């Protein structure tokens with residue numbers, strides 16, 4: 726039984742475990758201040774950041790961290806899926822797909838313009854899933870890190 730739901734304060738421990746796994750996947754070191762700030766904002770209904778959790782048989786197995794933002798191209802908001810992660814032992818059972826589908830369903834209900842995300846070109850596992858929703862649109866990302 727798979728459920729997608731909003732996080733609750735008591736999910737902090739499991740969310741942090743999954744977040745640590747996601748950071749390891751990207752070989753990233755996210756400062757504790759940023760992790761704590763992200764968790765605080767996903768619980769804050771006034772924040773543009775939100776999170777959805779995938780729960781299988783009562784256990785949280787994955788998350789989607791997102792940002793809703795305005796757009797210059799539309800009066801409607803867009804939803805950027807910033808982080809998607811499913812625990813290793815729950816992969817391949819539809820949690821990732823359900824997390825994305827949930828955003829699409831929410832977006833239709835809330836009148837968002839689009840749900841979008843990007844990934845590494847060589848992330849074959851993720852891209853196999855993403856290609857089920859839409860073809861990649863060919864845009865290339867440029868990043869200038871300022872800190």
Ligand SMILES: CC(C)(COP(=O)(O)OP(=O)(O)OC[C@H]1O[C@@H](n2cnc3c(N)ncnc32)[C@H](O)[C@@H]1OP(=O)(O)O)[C@@H](O)C(=O)NCCC(=O)NCCS
Pocket residue numbers: 747750809810811812815816817818819820821822823843844845848850851853854857
């Ligand atoms: C990408 C990711 C979120 C997908 O989550 P998931 O819950 O495994 O995804 P799903 O089960 O919904 O779908 C995965 C696809 O791979 C297939 N698959 C089968 N066995 C699998 C396995 N052991 N592991 C992963 N995928 C498997 C699924 O069947 C599905 O393909 P299909 O459309 O042909 O059926 C997950 O692999 C992950 O967290 N990866 C590491 C972090 C990452 O890459 N995040 C995305 C960064 S942009």
